[in-house]
Structures are given as C-alpha cells and as structure tokens.
Amino acid sequence: MSRVLEVENLRVTFPGADGRRVAAVDGVSFGLSRGETLALVGESGCGKSLTALSLLRLVPTPGRIEPESRIRLGDADVLGLEGAALRAIRGRRIGMIFQDPMTSLDPVFRVGDQIAEGILAHFPVSKREARERAITLLRDVGIPDPSARADAFPHQLSGGMRQRVMIAIALAAEPEILVADEPTTALDVTVQAQILEVLDGLRTARGMAVLLITHDLGIVAGRADRVAVMYAGQIVEEAPTAGLFARPSHPYTQGLFESIPRLTGPVERLRPIPGTVPSATAWPSGCRFRPRCPHAFEPCGREPPVHEVAPDQRMRCWLESEKGDLRSEK
C-alpha cells in the first residue's frame, strides 16, 4: 500500500488567556494509503475538524500549526508550501467536503458555476468544457436532470441535493484524497445513507483515499478500513475497523460504544460517559481522559504511553492488561 498522506506530530495552537499558546490539536499522527478510508472519530471539540483544516492549511487565525508538525502529501511537504504551490494542492490533491451544506455553498452563485470554479482553478479548460464536466459530476453524485440543476441556486435545492453538490465540488479537480468533515451530520437519516452510498461508490471508482471525520460510530462500521479515535486533541486509539468494533481497548472508546443503543443482545441501560470534553485550556496533565475514566488509577497522572494492544491496534493508555479483564470488571 502506498502512503498518499502522512501526518506526524501535528500540533495546532491558539493564543490562550495568559499569553501562552494552547494546543487544540496536540501531537496527532496518522497515515492514509491509496484507496483506503480512515475514520477520525470523536466528540465535538476534540480537534478533528482542525486536523482536517490543517491538511489544507486553512486553520482560522489566530490558530497556528506548530513548526514541529509534519504533513507529507506524496513527496510534497504541505507545511513548507506557500502561494501558488499551496493553491495547487487545495482542491487538486486534497478535496474537502464540509459539514453543513446549508452554509457551505455561496448563496449568490449557481451550483454549476461553483463546481466549475474548482475545475477552472486547476485545469486549463474553457468555460464551456468546465460546465460540461460540472454536469457530468452532478450526474456522478446522483443528481437527476443535472444540466437543469446546474443552473439552480443553492436555496432552490434540498439539503441532500446540496450535500451532493458539495461532493461534486470537492471532486471537481479530481483529488487523490477526499476529506469529508461530518458529511452527513446536517442531514436526516435516510438521506445520510444515500450520501454515504455515493461517497463509497466514488471512492471505489476513483481509487481515492478518504478521511472520514465523524462523531457517529454507526457511520464508521462497514465504511472505514481503519478508525482513529480522538479525545482532547490526541488520538487515543487507532485500529482496523473490525478490530476496534470487536475489541475496543481504550476506556474512552469503550465508553463511546456503551453509549450507543444496540438492537441485538439483552436490553441494558445505556452508559453515557460522565461529564463533557473539557476545553483545550483545561486539559488535565497526564492522561486527558482521566477525570472521566472509570479505570483511572495512580499512573494516569503521567503522560500515558502509546502501545500496541493487538496487531495493528494501538492505544494511548496506562492499562496494559488484555481487554478480557476490563470487560469482566463492569
């Protein structure tokens, strides 16, 4: 498998109240191979969207990507690029789908023109040609009567249609990596399934790598090859999807699974994780999940090690024991 994207020790900081910079993303590392889907899962505020924006260097001011971070896109060093070289990556090599299709489309532009914008920015084609391609893209994402819809304004389309347009825009310059930041959060469940279907089909057809950002483990199952679980700016567990669902290791991952209702098996009370994600200014020292963790013990006050708990499954936790013991405890 060839790595198309390699993120190492990504740190994104914001100025804090006392003048020191606070890291909202703190040492995130992951890789993405061609044709692979990696799901980045976590609660709101854990830094997953910032991680996505960092890939395109779109971290909003006054945020900053710290110099010790590394983002390699093929053989390009994303953090060393400026100006035209940076724009050449945006859209062309990494396409991005945003969360809210209601606000992510420019209200005063016809959707066909918005798709064509991405094509014209990266390919030396005529406007007519760009429009043709835009219509083809609209067809690819499953929009009926695409040539008529290309002339529609965003407010004339439904939420699902708009999200399809968003996907078409992200695909306009044929990127090798697609970053989907909560692509279905704003949509109702039936439409969610359709959109995920479209994404899956396109990934297979184009051999793209997909970084799927979500808070919904239900979306992850059956769609992602690997899952990285984020908590408070760090990846706390990373595993192949099947492995993670079979043996969630980190207490936070376990908490996420226990807070989802199940259709099979005995009916149990849901166990929500107590408390909420603290804000980046108030992350505890040592293990950041410690205050909410049912297994917290003495060493957790120190920075937890990242260690392998199963083949290709790593977690950031002091608990060394096999998963069996933990489950028997509850």
Added chain:
Amino acid sequence: MGLTELPGSLIAGLWRQPSARAALVTLGIITAMAIAGPPFLPDPAAQPDVVGQALLPPGAGHPFGTDQLSRDVLARVVGGARISLAVAGLAVLVSVTIGAGVGLVAGYLGGAVDAALMRLVEAALAIPRLFILLLLLAVWDHIPLAALILILGTTGWFGTSRLVRGEVLRLRHEAFVTGAEALGARRARVMFRHLLPNTTGPLLVAATLGVGDVILLEAGLSFLGLGIQPPRPSWGGMIFDAKAVLVTAPWTSIFPGLAILATVLAVNVLGDALSGAVDPRKS
C-alpha cells in the same frame, strides 16, 4: 438574502410598501424630468433681455415664475436636477467603489493591513466631512464639475468601508468562503467573486442613503458658492441667488428648496425600505 432574484423581486418587494412606492414614483418623476425635460423648456441659462420679465410670479408662461435675471425657474429647477442627480450619482459611485475595495481588503486580509486601513478611516471620520470639503474647495476658485464629483466621492467612502469590512468579517469564516479557499481559489477571487456579491445588500442601502447625503452637501456647497459654478443651474446656487428677494419673490427659492426636500426625502425613504428588503430579519 434573496439577492439572487435581483433586481426584479427586490423592486416588487419595495413596491408593496406604500412609502417606498411613493419614493420610487417621486424619484422616477424627478429623474424623468431631469433626463427628458430640458428640450421642452427654455434655456435655463438664457437671460431674455426684457426688463419686464424679471421676477414674474408663477403664471401661464412660467409655471414656477422667473428670477432676477428673467430666467425661467422651472427650467432652472429641472436643469439643477440634472446636475444634482448626476453629481450625486457619480460621486456615490466613486465612494462606494473605494469603500467596498478598502472594506474588502481590510476585512479579508486582516492583521496589520486591516489595522492600518481602519485607523486611517477612523481618523478621517473624526473630521467632519463638510470641513474637509470646505478646506479642499477654498483653495480652488472656480472648481470644474469633474473635480467636484471626485472630491465629493473621495470624502464619502469612510463609512461604507467600515460597513463592508463588518460584512466581510461576518462572512469570511462562513463555510462557503473556506470552501472556495479549499478549492485553491486566489485571494482576489475569493474577495471579488465570493465576498463582494454577498455584501451587495448593505452596499445598495449605503449607496442610496449616500445619494441623499451628497445632494444635500452639494446644495450646501453651491449655496456657499463653493460647489457648482454659475451660470450652470444648481438647487443650492438658486437659493443663494434668491437670498436678496427671499421675501418679495419667494418662488425663486421655494421651488428649488422643494426639489431638494422631495429628492432627499424620497432617497432616504427608499434607502430605509431597501435595508428592510435586503435583510430578511426585518421583513
């Protein structure tokens, strides 16, 4: 914002409000007269060499009467409308263009550029516009019309730039702007293709209200003899000329005064209605 249906639905929306409809009709009549009127009226600058024709009250031959120099007041009011509207329109075009440009750049680029531009604007706003104008015009004896327009335009954009900057600050972290950046769009493209069209609403309101301001300013300056130079007719200049006969021949000042009042009132009512029409929260 409904700007996608401009201008049809916007005008339809205005038409439904009685006050805006009255304003539109008033401005329509004044503009139509300014454009089409002069060929049917006596030359506003002509001074018939008939002593008996001076200061005639409104009557059959001269519906608005005549002034001290026997000139037809109606012809001069219409001629003044032509000048006043043209000056106001062009000056506002200048100020809106500069204001939008400065506001876009300051709001989108932010940082030091923003700080520098906004401090400059604040400094300029701290000095009354009339004062700046008087200063500039005092050094110029007979100011050419083009220079007057330019001066009125370049002193009127400060507020507009702040307005546009505010809008841009609101819009610049909207997902669709980030989206355009994520597609590799250039900064100029983001500014002029994505941000500018989304500020059209407030800009339109500012421009409309700006027209009223400039008409008043120009009238004031012309009244002081610093604006439009005789024999070119102007509303402010007519009132100035009529000062000596204010009591004996009131028509010489009342009609240009009414013209100023009607135009500025209509423009302001229209601007008010527009700000409601482009802002969905007010409707």
